[in-house]
Amino acid sequence: MLRRALGDRIDRDANSFVEMMAENGVMEFPYAPIGLPARLDGRAAIARHLENVGGMIAFDRMGEPTIHPSTDPDVVIIEFAGFGRGVTTGEPYDQSYIS
Structure with a gap:
């Protein structure tokens, strides 16, 4: 989906969502549940967060x-x-995103 949406803006060698992001990328979660961050700064922080929450949703x-x-x-x-x-x-998990 991201490759279709962003085309040449994504490095052809990127193999994952995190690799598609800029090193200084930011993710914000204005409605984050208690205990989860509302903002992540940088690719490394985003990768750690996604690893931690990755097992929560199928x-x-x-x-x-x-x-x-x-x-x-x-x-x-x-x-x-x-x-x-x-x-x-x-x-059920049904979530809308704006990125």
Whole structure:
């Protein structure tokens, strides 16, 4: 999905979501659950966080993205959704994202 959305902005040799990010990339979670960070600064911090939470959700699929270009050629806004289940609870996971 990200390769389709971002095209040549992504290094062809990147093999994972984290490798597709800039070294100084930032992720913000304004509605983060208690105990989880609201902001991650840098690729290493993002990778650690994703490793820690990776076992919490079993993703079934990702929705088709909506791309919102900006006037800055280095900025693209992507809306998409993730669907799956909580690993320990079995509860449905249906989350919208803006990246």
